[in-house]
Amino acid sequence: MPKKFTFIGAGSLGFTRGLARDILSFDAFKDAEIHLMDIHEGRLNYSKKAIEKLIKAGNYPATVHATTNRRKALEGADGVLITILQGGVDVWRFDIEIPKKYGVDINVGDTRGPAGVFRFLRTAPIMLDIIRDCEELCPNAIVLNYTNPMSMLCGYLQRLSKINVTGLCHSVQGTAHMLAEWIGVKDNYSYKCAGINHQAFYLDFKSNGKNVYPLIKDKVTNDTNILNAEPVRNEMYLQLGYYPTESSGHNSEYLSWFRKREDLIKKYCHHGTNWNPGEYAYILNEYINSEATWEAKFNEFLENDNINLDRGGEYASNIFNAIFGDGTSFEFNGNQLNNGLITNLPELACVETPVIVSHSGFKYIHIGDLPDNLAILIGLSAQIEKMVVDAVIEGDPWKVFQANLFDPLTSAVLSMQEIKDMTQEMFDKNKDFLSYFKSIKI
Numbered sequence: 001m002p003k004k005f006t007f008i009g010a011g012s013l014g015f016t017r018g019l020a021r022d023i024l025s026f027d028a029f030k031d032a033e034i035h036l037m038d039i040h041e042g043r044l045n046y047s048k049k050a051i052e053k054l055i056k057a058g059n060y061p062a063t064v065h066a067t068t069n070r071r072k073a074l075e076g077a078d079g080v081l082i083t084i085l086q087g088g089v090d091v092w093r094f095d096i097e098i099p100k101k102y103g104v105d106i107n108v109g110d111t112r113g114p115a116g117v118f119r120f121l122r123t124a125p126i127m128l129d130i131i132r133d134c135e136e137l138c139p140n141a142i143v144l145n146y147t148n149p150m151s152m153l154c155g156y157l158q159r160l161s162k163i164n165v166t167g168l169c170h171s172v173q174g175t176a177h178m179l180a181e182w183i184g185v186k187d188n189y190s191y192k193c194a195g196i197n198h199q200a201f202y203l204d205f206k207s208n209g210k211n212v213y214p215l216i217k218d219k220v221t222n223d224t225n226i227l228n229a230e231p232v233r234n235e236m237y238l239q240l241g242y243y244p245t246e247s248s249g250h251n252s253e254y255l256s257w258f259r260k261r262e263d264l265i266k267k268y269c270h271h272g273t274n275w276n277p278g279e280y281a282y283i284l285n286e287y288i289n290s291e292a293t294w295e296a297k298f299n300e301f302l303e304n305d306n307i308n309l310d311r312g313g314e315y316a317s318n319i320f321n322a323i324f325g326d327g328t329s330f331e332f333n334g335n336q337l338n339n340g341l342i343t344n345l346p347e348l349a350c351v352e353t354p355v356i357v358s359h360s361g362f363k364y365i366h367i368g369d370l371p372d373n374l375a376i377l378i379g380l381s382a383q384i385e386k387m388v389v390d391a392v393i394e395g396d397p398w399k400v401f402q403a404n405l406f407d408p409l410t411s412a413v414l415s416m417q418e419i420k421d422m423t424q425e426m427f428d429k430n431k432d433f434l435s436y437f438k439s440i441k442i
Helices: 013-024 041-058 070-074 089-102 113-137 150-160 171-183 213-222 224-229 231-240 248-254 262-268 282-303 316-324 372-394 397-405 408-413 416-429
Strands: 004-008 033-037 063-067 079-082 142-145 164-167 190-196 199-207 330-337 350-358 361-364
Touching (some): 004 013, 004 070, 013 033, 013 041, 013 282, 013 316, 033 070, 041 063, 041 282, 063 070, 070 113, 079 113, 089 113, 089 282, 089 416, 113 142, 113 150, 113 372, 113 408, 113 416, 150 164, 150 330, 150 350, 150 372, 164 361, 171 190, 171 330, 190 330, 190 372, 199 372, 213 224, 213 231, 224 231, 231 248, 231 262, 248 408, 316 330, 316 350, 330 361, 350 372, 397 408, 397 416, 408 416
Parallel strands (some): 004 033, 004 079, 033 063, 079 142, 142 164
Antiparallel strands (some): 190 199, 190 350, 350 361
């Protein structure tokens, strides 16, 4: 019997196309039923055309169905992939622009800090609605979330539901591939990586069982091109001793060291664009530009006769295959509640750790203590994120303010009262999305 895969937020065209291609590449899923759901009918139609093209190019006996009805799409699903964005650019731009007015310089703002917090506040209710539908319509489904802020959303959902949900991010395998290329070991490498999403570190990095961190340090120290390619996280590695998973642009806004003064922004954030640059409002400008160009670019894909059917590097299809495909076990880094996995991070924080998945389900790998310096750095972010999840569950605006009060970048540039004023202004701007709060007055 064909397996049913449901994409919620299928108008996220790049993700949907790539993840569907990966799923169809497995023999067990060549006859899959792919169900696409989005509230944007134009993007949904393009997404359906893209999957139809993949099916035709691969000569797969699969089918694709598109709908704006979420419950219809979810009914009986075996696998669910969530790639939603709650609110368009006209909504979330203020996550970046209001903090800037107060002096907090943000470039992406989808994970943590005041921008990530308010993205979570808007997104949490709709994500819980999706999960409640899953509980009713596909209670045995494997639900994989790609929506940010990853840690807060996954921690929230896992605290409120027993549905089998985890979160996936490509930063772990993407950075590992980058480091391997730097030192010339290609595919012959292994690592242990742990922390929280967008703030995890490689606790070891090996090739043929041998520690290759000295080779990485030599490249970062002596190769100017490599040093300048990732200025923020290369500096983090040199000063902390462990390499971080997330790009320089993202990392610069999570920490107190790189964006609190103009001279630091110029030194660390205006160059080195391996994944995303660190300039102010980078992602906002990208989205504004894409509003005018996405349709033309996607039509180019549809008109191109050359189509790549090779499986990509995302984890999702391998997880599905391990559980209800051919059963080949697979190891990945997933996001789940910290129930003793990392012993010096808070309980019930959402951590990103190695997981082995097979027909028997998910086996979470115990890490133990992180190095003390990493535990201090990551522990603060994990505590803040847990506080924001508590705030949403309790409908408590005071806890949102308290979370922003301790954000490293925000607290490096603003007074306590300024942070309170900024947070209140962000509450007021987002009031239409926050009716579940007892009050939006701090």
